[in-house]
Amino acid sequence: MQGAMGDIPTSYFISDNTTENMDAKSHMAHLDVTGRTSTLQSEVSTRVEEQKELCYVQVTAADIELQRMWCNFVLAEQKYEHEDSDKKRLHEERMAQIHQQFSQGLQDRLLPPNQNVLFFLYCFTFMFIIYIVKDLVFYFFQNHHQFSFAIVFFFILKGIFQD
Numbered sequence: 001m002q003g004a005m006g007d008i009p010t011s012y013f014i015s016d017n018t019t020e021n022m023d024a025k026s027h028m029a030h031l032d033v034t035g036r037t038s039t040l041q042s043e044v045s046t047r048v049e050e051q052k053e054l055c056y057v058q059v060t061a062a063d064i065e066l067q068r069m070w071c072n073f074v075l076a077e078q079k080y081e082h083e084d085s086d087k088k089r090l091h092e093e094r095m096a097q098i099h100q101q102f103s104q105g106l107q108d109r110l111l112p113p114n115q116n117v118l119f120f121l122y123c124f125t126f127m128f129i130i131y132i133v134k135d136l137v138f139y140f141f142q143n144h145h146q147f148s149f150a151i152v153f154f155f156i157l158k159g160i161f162q163d
Contacts, residue, residue: 112118141148 112121
């Protein structure tokens, strides 16, 4: 940050009043260089030192202001990241809660109210599967006579030769 501050001219940090004072002092210094009076030269040199100190203080104040702005930016960024992570966490918790309620409600709806109903459902399912398999076997035998006889003949021969 200090390197970036060195690239910026000091007039950027100095107010207009101070710039006018510096212009007047540089004019005085120019008069001293041309050989006016030695008292004026000592007065200008002390003013120049004051201006250097003032510029240093103003640059430092600018550095402090930039540092303060940077800290505010970092704090705001962390605040928004924290709020965002809180929102994500709350969303995930809410979705987990909804999922749990849905799955629990679905299980409650799928379970029969008592054991007699459950037994009836198992019996009905078993009989329905037997009925479907029987129909499929008869359909297969009706439409594929030769293939059906070959399969039956194969199982008969297999039973005879295995014994």
